[in-house]
Amino acid sequence: MPKQFSLPRGTADILPDQTPLWQSIEKKVHELCSIYGYKEIRTPLFEETELFARSMGQTSDVVLKQMLNIMPQNSSEDKEPKISLTLRPENTASVVRSYVENSIDKKESLTKLYYIGPMFRGERPQKGRLRQFHQVGVEVLGPGSAFPYLDVEVIALSVGILKALGLKNFTLKINTLGTSEDKENFSKYLREALALRLKDLCPDCQSRFERNVFRVLDCKVKTCKEIVKNLKLDLSYLSPDSRNYFDLVKQGLLQIGIDFTLDPRLVRGLDYYTHTVFEITGSSLGSQDALGAGGRYNNLVGELGGPQIDAIGFALGVERIILALGETQTVEDSIDVFLIAMDEISFMKAFTLLNILRSSGIKSDMSYRLSSMKSQMRSANKLNAKLVIIIGEQELRKEMVTLKNMKDGSQKEVSMKNNNYEQLIKILTERS
Ligand code: HAM
Numbered sequence: 001m002p003k004q005f006s007l008p009r010g011t012a013d014i015l016p017d018q019t020p021l022w023q024s025i026e027k028k029v030h031e032l033c034s035i036y037g038y039k040e041i042r043t044p045l046f047e048e049t050e051l052f053a054r055s056m057g058q059t060s061d062v063v064l065k066q067m068l069n070i071m072p073q074n075s076s077e078d079k080e081p082k083i084s085l086t087l088r089p090e091n092t093a094s095v096v097r098s099y100v101e102n103s104i105d106k107k108e109s110l111t112k113l114y115y116i117g118p119m120f121r122g123e124r125p126q127k128g129r130l131r132q133f134h135q136v137g138v139e140v141l142g143p144g145s146a147f148p149y150l151d152v153e154v155i156a157l158s159v160g161i162l163k164a165l166g167l168k169n170f171t172l173k174i175n176t177l178g179t180s181e182d183k184e185n186f187s188k189y190l191r192e193a194l195a196l197r198l199k200d201l202c203p204d205c206q207s208r209f210e211r212n213v214f215r216v217l218d219c220k221v222k223t224c225k226e227i228v229k230n231l232k233l234d235l236s237y238l239s240p241d242s243r244n245y246f247d248l249v250k251q252g253l254l255q256i257g258i259d260f261t262l263d264p265r266l267v268r269g270l271d272y273y274t275h276t277v278f279e280i281t282g283s284s285l286g287s288q289d290a291l292g293a294g295g296r297y298n299n300l301v302g303e304l305g306g307p308q309i310d311a312i313g314f315a316l317g318v319e320r321i322i323l324a325l326g327e328t329q330t331v332e333d334s335i336d337v338f339l340i341a342m343d344e345i346s347f348m349k350a351f352t353l354l355n356i357l358r359s360s361g362i363k364s365d366m367s368y369r370l371s372s373m374k375s376q377m378r379s380a381n382k383l384n385a386k387l388v389i390i391i392g393e394q395e396l397r398k399e400m401v402t403l404k405n406m407k408d409g410s411q412k413e414v415s416m417k418n419n420n421y422e423q424l425i426k427i428l429t430e431r432s
Contacts, residue, residue: 010123010131012319020331025318026116028164029136033114036157038138041113043094045120046070049084055093055300057271059211062089066121068131087120092272092297092313093304095139100306110142116318128288128320136161137294137315146298146310148245151276152252158280158292158314159258167324169283170291172259174249175266176235176275177214178242180299183274185237187213197227214267220287233264242275249276272297276312282324291324292316334384337428339366340376342392350391353401356421362428380406387431389424403427 007013014022030040053063068087088094095113098104104111116136123129140154155172162170177183190213194201198209202221209216217228235243253260260278268277277295285291294314301309339354341347350366357364367379373390380388390402399417401424404410414424 008131010125010129012130012132017333020333021322022318024331025136025165025321029114029116029161032157032161032164033138036112036153036160038112038114038140038157041095041098041115042117043088043091043098043115045118046085046087047094047097049086051093051097051304052086052089055096055270055272055304056090057212059208060270061215062121062269066123068120068122089121090119090270090315091115091117091135091137092139092270092300092315095313096141096301096304096306096311099139099141099309100301100304105141105143105307105309108142110140110145112138112140114138126288128285128317128323130319134318135315136318137313139311139313141301141309141311143307143309146245146275146296146312148248149252151249151296151312152256152258154294154312154314155249155253155260155276155278156256156258158278158294158316161316162280162291162321165321165325167282167291167321170280170324171261171283172278172280173261173263173266174253174276174278175263176238176242176246176249177267177273177277177295178238179274182238182242189237190214190216190231193231194227200227212271215269217265217267218269228265235264245275268293268295272300272303274298278314280316282320284324284326285320288320290317291320332384334363334386335365336363336385336431337387337389338376338380338383338385339364339389339391340373340380341366341370342373342390344370346391346393346396349396350389353389353391353416353421353424357425357428360425360429362425387428 049067049069052067056063066089070085070087072085095115099111114137116134118132118134120132122131125131138154138157140150159172177186191209194209194213194216198206200223201209201216202219202224205216205219205224216224219225266277266279273295275296275298279293280291281289282291292314294312296312298310301307301311337357339350341350347370354364354366365383367376377388385406388404388406390404395401400413400415403412403414414427416424
């Protein structure tokens, strides 16, 4: 027997009964982003490996352990130099690459972008953690655009999207890392504070202590959590300017009624953040509880070969949003009308009518197998048809169709004398 194939680990089919929910999520994201003045950007699903390594940081878990690299099967005639490529683990780096490559900063002073699409990380799959998952995200870039109220707008949009999608039980946590110098001070402070307890940290954190001490703060191991709990994290390592910036962000959030929790341990796993960082967690999600996260990254554009450009963004995980919405979240799919033909001659008439209805924008379908009325009615019900058109010998003789309302069962005859479909189309258009 030929081999049957199954899904690669950590991926999922989005089957036709789930796509209406995905489409409704995407529709709401498009609508809301447009209301906030954001424009969609679509970048390739893979980029040069180095782009991600440089942006997310050589010491981040994603770069160290989760990059899904692509090996093109170059033919011997292929003269192109072999460049290492990677499926995008996130989209911030790709957006920055595109922003720099297209010199967008020369065309406008503030660029507000959003995206929806798949991302890829070679993680150990578990509930809420996939190797191919989807993000909706935004990135706002512009020279001299580090305005606290822009941070507030971006955070408000992330919360607004979740609310528009029907989520209620989530918590917004915010923190600030300050400038690069502040981050330097912070990491010095953490190293000093953790040095005495180094041997009590988990092996991962012992190596994090050297390569990226911030990551010790979000370690899930009990002993590390206990040690971190006792650290004094009062933002004293921040410059007055950075503290002032963060105060304005908090003030803006309060002003527009966005609830938040201050979390001095929130540092994020990717290297590029400066100043404001935030994370949104869902209370029903278990261990993979981050619905989304983001923050400001004022140095990344410069580090990726562009000019000094301030930027901020976030990404929300679509699969986790769907998990948090729970089982009840299904979007009913339906059609306007299902056509039932009672015999072969009626089938020809019904098929012609089907194509006329579709050309008029009426969502319609029929069965290609001539079967009993009962079986065709079953098909109509399965497709959630609002109306059914029945064509049989009697209808052909009287040059009309029988129109049945599937909700209340009522029936009426609609004339199609001299192949005039106008009356029928009018009724169907008004109802759909
Ligand atoms: P991130 O925290 O790595 O940030 O991912 C954002 C969200 O994507 C997570 O909170 C989670 O909901 C979802 N996510 C991440 N990994 C997985 C996975 N393996 N399976 C399912 N969902 C996942 C970023 O990606 C940054 N680029 C966000 C950003 C944009 N910062 C600034 N601009």
